[in-house]
Amino acid sequence: MSAPNKSYDPVEVEALKPEEIERMRDEAVAAIAAAPDLEALREVKAAHVGDRSPLALANREIGALPPHAKADAGKRVGQARGAVNKALAARQEELEAERDARVLVEEAVDVTLPYDRVPAGARHPLTTLADRIADVFVAMGYEVAEGPEVEAEWYNFDALNIAKDHPARTMQDTFFVNTGGGDGTRLGDGLGPGDSGDVVLRTHTSPVQIRSMLDREPPVYVICPGRVYRTDELDATHTPVFNQVELLAVDEGLTMADLKGTLDHMVRSLFGEGLKTRLRPNYFPFTEPSAEMDMECYVCHGASVGDPDNPCRTCSSEGWIELGGCGMVNPRVLTACGVDADKYSGFAFGFGIERLLMFRHNVEDMRDMVEGDVRFTRPFGMEI
Template sequence: MSAPNKSYDPVEVEALKPEEIERMRDEAIAAFAAAADLDALHEAKVAHTGDRSPLALANREIGALPPHAKAEAGKRVGQARGAVNKALAARKEQLEAERDARVLVEEAVDVTLPYERRPAGARHPLTTLSDRIADVFVAMGYEVAEGPEIEAEWFNFDALNIAADHPARTMQDTFFVNAGQANGRRVGTGSASGDVVLRTHTSPVQVRSLLDREPPVYVICPGRVYRTDELDATHTPVFNQVELLAVDEGLTMADLKGTLDHMVQALFGEGMRTRLRPNYFPFTEPSAEMDMVCYVCRGDSVGNPDRPCRTCSSEGWIELGGCGMVNPRVLTACGVDPDKYSGFAFGFGIERMLMFRHNVEDMRDIVEGDVRFTLPFGMEI
């Protein structure tokens, strides 16, 4: 067996020669000095101090040396790496100082100038959504109509074929402004009483539109309405509603269905559709409740226990509002010939639509005026 090679000269290892170590050190120091910014310096650092840098590879060669030669080679490589790290730290400190000085000049702020103390606001999401709904129908040729919020009882009830004994005409459901009252109970009925109410829906605007215009009439009526509801997570005594009225020759339920489908697709995206369920309203005949397919699960949760939907309770549909063909009695009350013209109408609450579109769980957040609720909606117009 041969004896260990104790006469091994480390100089014979190319990467560990003194002149090679000096060259690697000088190249690293020169690269650091040539770096114009911190990004370039980082690239030079990786190249000359990383695991694959020349000095790092040379350091690995020391392990192959005989024991008596490792000390000298290790000292030579260690000194070179120490000089490189020192040059790197000095150049980094210099470049950071230059950067900070540049930032102080380029991003200087004149603190003597006045500034706006009021924080930036945002449009209320109800206003934004109302405008968006109106835009959908204006693009279809509809006109935006408005009317008074304090309304004559004839416009709010009688012209809409709501009978004098209808529950909606009691003080438990309607705010009366100057109704005939005795001991807190309402005694006047019908138009003869001359009562004035806070409108309970925007349908009076439809009546006024028919009285002011000659058919064909295509109007959309957004606005604030009032009901004697308690304020809770799903109800409020003051809310916003939008109603649509179309009166023309030959209109049918098919036209109503197509209009509803276009509306939900414009507001909730392609693929949305609606369905009509029979119902009763005094001012439309036939009448229906309008549902739209759940905008979250798109109906896929129905009969699918592996994919439940909290939004529609896995029913696949969400109730949106009421609709139907305009009752001929309403057309007659507004001076429109029901034998020549027909029409359709529908309405829904804008707060309810906002809760659907943005997953708002408590209606009180909408009406309490907290800017933390409004600001996330931004300034969309």
């Protein structure tokens, strides 16, 4: 830029002529008014208010004027720039108001609509009940044990004293995964001691008891919940996949009295105080002596027996509800697991959790438990 020149007439500076400053101001104000949105307004601001805008460049020319001419030129440029900034602020406020109004319309939320149209899920009652049963025995000092659902035949049958010709080992009751590999080996080889045999989907959780005795030194106190498989048709009272819970205790001096006391405590914990239990003689290959365990109906307490006017749906007016099988562990089972049957004795019992859920909550159709309908699980809540 040139040095100050007192004899220089500012009127001759093109950018500082009054009509030129008015033109730049009017052009900037018109561009601001024509900006359709905030994005366009930002571009207009950079062009007419920024450091390279015409008025900003004109303002720089003032420094080259003689002192007596600077005031008048600075006043004209300052008034023009002030008018442009005022128009810019007004247009920005107007566009922001339009944007906010548009957002309120486009993103409106109707607060009168239901807020919970997507129903909440619920923990499946079978899981809740299995955990409650496990908690009862964990509080007594038992350990929760688990095992594979695809099991070697030795664990599922042989070690439990179930003979080769037992009906449970036929295709009628058992899912056999495979009876041999492509190289001529049997898939069960190496999964269990001795002749491991075929591979099956476990038909009960008793193989977990066998594994527990093989893995632990007595005393052994375990509870074994889990999923089991049998070749049943799916109907109101049967399912090919269901849940069992079994218990095993192995220690010195255990008797049927210990088994009865343990079952009594379980019934009181799950159904309330004052309920009676009874053991009816039965037969199971893996226990000797064996029994079926019944508990007094927790609804009618036996009052419906012989009273046709007051029938009980829970126990079918029989007064008792069958829970499951139990008994003292057969010495052959202890021996198969390397436990000294002369020194140690044990007891075991098992029952189906689905059946327990059915009569505990008056569920009439077992298919409701497996269809995944949240309308079935939601009434049971989110109990943990």
